[in-house]
Amino acid sequence: MSGAVDFIVSGERIFGIENGHPLMSKVTGMGCTATALIGAFQAVNSDATIAATHAMAVMGIAGEIAAEKSTGPGSVQVNFLDTLYNLKAEDITNRLKLITS
Numbered sequence: 040m041s042g043a044v045d046f047i048v049s050g051e052r053i054f055g056i057e058n059g060h061p062l063m064s065k066v067t068g069m070g071c072t073a074t075a076l077i078g079a080f081q082a083v084n085s086d087a088t089i090a091a092t093h094a095m096a097v098m099g100i101a102g103e104i105a106a107e108k109s110t111g112p113g114s115v116q117v118n119f120l121d122t123l124y125n126l127k128a129e130d131i132t133n134r135l136k137l138i139t140s
């Protein structure tokens with residue numbers, strides 16, 4: 040379930056990702072983008088729950104970096120793609136807001 044907090048729920052395990060930016064909800068197709076990223080992460084991680092959590096962390100962190108560089112939804116859309124392309128491991132370690140149950 041996506042939103043201000045993304046919840047990844049599977050059986051007994053619940054993870055929350057508190058990254059992202061409200062402007063992301065103003066860009067049509069961000070949900071589909073999240074689905075595509077989750078699919079890509081499934082291809083390289085046999086733990087589907089962790090793969091989805093990692094994907095949403097990258098989604099949210101790229102989204103908040105993009106939004107910080109933007110003046111509205113149009114620039115968020117373009118900056119999101121560039122931020123994803125340029126994302127560094129340190130961006131994830133510095134910004135990750137993970138909630139564990």
Ligand SMILES: Nc1ncnc2c1ncn2[C@@H]1O[C@H](COP(=O)(O)OP(=O)(O)OP(=O)(O)O)[C@@H](O)[C@H]1O
Nearest residue numbers: 041042043059060061063064067068069070071098
């Ligand atoms: N208020 C918010 N704060 C932080 N991140 C948000 C917020 N709203 C949405 N997001 C982020 O935007 C991304 C897309 O989620 P959203 O809930 O907007 O999808 P959606 O409505 O299904 O999208 P669409 O229908 O446009 O494809 C997620 O990564 C989510 O974390």
Ligand SMILES: Cc1ncsc1CCO
Nearest residue numbers: 067068069070071072073
């Ligand atoms: C189906 C669809 N078409 C444009 S946006 C959208 C929702 C997926 O993000």
